Amino acid sequence: MRQEQRSTTRSGGGKAGYPEAADKASLRRNNLGVVLRHLRENGEQSRTRIATSTGLPKATVSVLVADLIQRGLVREGELDRAGAVGRPHRIVDLDGRWICGIGAEIGVDHITVTAVNLRGAVVHEGRRALDVASLPPRAALTAVAELVTESLRAVGEHGMGTVGITLVSQGSVDAASGTVRVATNFGWHDVRAADELRALLGPGCPPVLVENDAASGALAEYVAARGTDVHELVYVSGGIGVGGAGISGGTLLSGSEIGHMKLDRLDRPCACGRTGCWEVAVGLQAFLDAAADPADRVHDRSVDLAERLAELLARAEAGDPRTLAALAVIADDLSLGLSVLVDVLNPSRIVLGGYFAVFGRYLVDEAQRFVDRRRISPAAPRVVVAASTLGLSNAAQGGAQLTLEPLFNDPSVVRVRATVSHGEPGAEPA
Numbered sequence: 001m002r003q004e005q006r007s008t009t010r011s012g013g014g015k016a017g018y019p020e021a022a023d024k025a026s027l028r029r030n031n032l033g034v035v036l037r038h039l040r041e042n043g044e045q046s047r048t049r050i051a052t053s054t055g056l057p058k059a060t061v062s063v064l065v066a067d068l069i070q071r072g073l074v075r076e077g078e079l080d081r082a083g084a085v086g087r088p089h090r091i092v093d094l095d096g097r098w099i100c101g102i103g104a105e106i107g108v109d110h111i112t113v114t115a116v117n118l119r120g121a122v123v124h125e126g127r128r129a130l131d132v133a134s135l136p137p138r139a140a141l142t143a144v145a146e147l148v149t150e151s152l153r154a155v156g157e158h159g160m161g162t163v164g165i166t167l168v169s170q171g172s173v174d175a176a177s178g179t180v181r182v183a184t185n186f187g188w189h190d191v192r193a194a195d196e197l198r199a200l201l202g203p204g205c206p207p208v209l210v211e212n213d214a215a216s217g218a219l220a221e222y223v224a225a226r227g228t229d230v231h232e233l234v235y236v237s238g239g240i241g242v243g244g245a246g247i248s249g250g251t252l253l254s255g256s257e258i259g260h261m262k263l264d265r266l267d268r269p270c271a272c273g274r275t276g277c278w279e280v281a282v283g284l285q286a287f288l289d290a291a292a293d294p295a296d297r298v299h300d301r302s303v304d305l306a307e308r309l310a311e312l313l314a315r316a317e318a319g320d321p322r323t324l325a326a327l328a329v330i331a332d333d334l335s336l337g338l339s340v341l342v343d344v345l346n347p348s349r350i351v352l353g354g355y356f357a358v359f360g361r362y363l364v365d366e367a368q369r370f371v372d373r374r375r376i377s378p379a380a381p382r383v384v385v386a387a388s389t390l391g392l393s394n395a396a397q398g399g400a401q402l403t404l405e406p407l408f409n410d411p412s413v414v415r416v417r418a419t420v421s422h423g424e425p426g427a428e429p430a
Helices: 024-042 047-054 058-070 137-157 193-201 213-224 278-282 284-291 305-317 321-345 360-373 391-409
Strands: 074-080 089-094 099-106 110-117 122-129 161-169 172-174 179-183 188-191 208-212 233-238 242-248 349-354 384-387
Touching (some): 024 047, 024 058, 024 074, 047 058, 047 089, 058 074, 099 137, 110 391, 122 137, 137 161, 172 208, 213 233, 213 242, 213 391, 233 321, 242 278, 242 321, 278 284, 278 321, 284 321, 305 321, 349 391
Antiparallel strands (some): 074 089, 099 110, 172 179
16 A cells, blocks of 8 residues: 555644744734644533643633634534533534535446535435446536536535535545546546546535545545544445555545455456466456346446345345345455565554445454454453444545645635624635
C-alpha cells in the first residue's frame, strides 16, 4: 500500500494553538479549525470541556465558538448538567443544517451518489445499477452527472450549500490532476474524470475531486468512529476488485489495489494480466461464480448490487449449501490475505467493507480466529477485525467527507452570516 499522506480527519488529540502560525489571523484560523475538528472527533461538548481538551484558554474557546456559530458551522444545544457543580454549561456541537459535500462512487456494476452534512449524516442518496465495464468513460460519467444533479437539487431544496464533489473510482488515481490512471476492472486508462464530470455538470458546479474508493471508504469508517479511541485502521473493500487503505496516527494514507497481491492458491489469471492475484480468490466475481450458476439472477449487472447480495444473504440464512460453501472458501482466502496485511502494516483494527460487510457474520469470526492464531506472541496487541456498518455507500460517503476537509482545516472559508436563525438559508463558502 502506498504511504502517501492525505489530509487528516482528526486533530489527533494534540494541544491546539499552532504557535508557529505567522500572524494572529492565521493563528485564529488554525484555532477555529482545531475547535471544529475536536467537535467532529469527540461529539458535542461544553466550551469548558473543549478548552480542557485542546489546551486553549476558555475565553478564547468562547470567542471561537461564537465565530463558528455565526458561520453556521456550530450550534448550541442543551445544558450540560452531568457531574456539574454550580451553573451548568451550554453544550455545542456541529451544525449539520447548512453545508454538505457530495461523493459519487463509480463501480463496475453500479454508481452511487451520496450527500453528507457537516455532522457526517447522509442527507441524500441515489443509486443506479450500471454495467460500467461495457460503456465508454463519457457515457458512464454522464450517468454519474445525472445522479449528482439530482443530489444538488435535493440538498438545495433543503437550504444546503454544497462545498464540493468527489468522484470515487477503483484503481489508481492522480488526485492532483483529477485523473483515473488505471481502473482495470472497467477498462479505464488515463481518464481525466474530474474535467469530464465538471463539463457535464456545467457552469457553477462545485469543485470536483477524484479519489480512490478504498481511501474514501477508510475515511468514512474513521469519521464514523467519532467519539472513540480509534486513531488507526486498515480498510479492505470487497467488490469486483479488492482495495485497501489505511489511517495511521490520524492521517489518511492513499488507497491501492491490494487485490493484486499474489495470494490465490490456484494461481488463476486476473484481469490485470497477471496470475494468482488475491482478488481472483476473494473478489465479488469469485464469490458469485462459486455461489450460483451463470444464468442465475445474482450475475445480472442490470439488477442493483444491493438486491443481488440481499438474495444471496437470504440463501445463506436459509442454509443453502452452495452459498455457505462459497462463503467458507472466501473466509479462508480472505483470512490469509488479512494476516499478510497485519504482518506488514500492524494495524489495531481492520474494517471489512463492500460485499465482505454484507456477509460479515460468515467472514469476520473466521478472519478474527485466523489473525489471532497468527499473533507472534500472546502479549502482542490484538488486531480487531470488524465489518463496516455503513453499507454499500461507504466509499461515496467518504468521498463526500473529503470535500469537507478544507473547511475543517480552515473554517474561515465559510462566510459569517449577518444573522443566525433556525429558518435561515445556509452559509455559502467564501
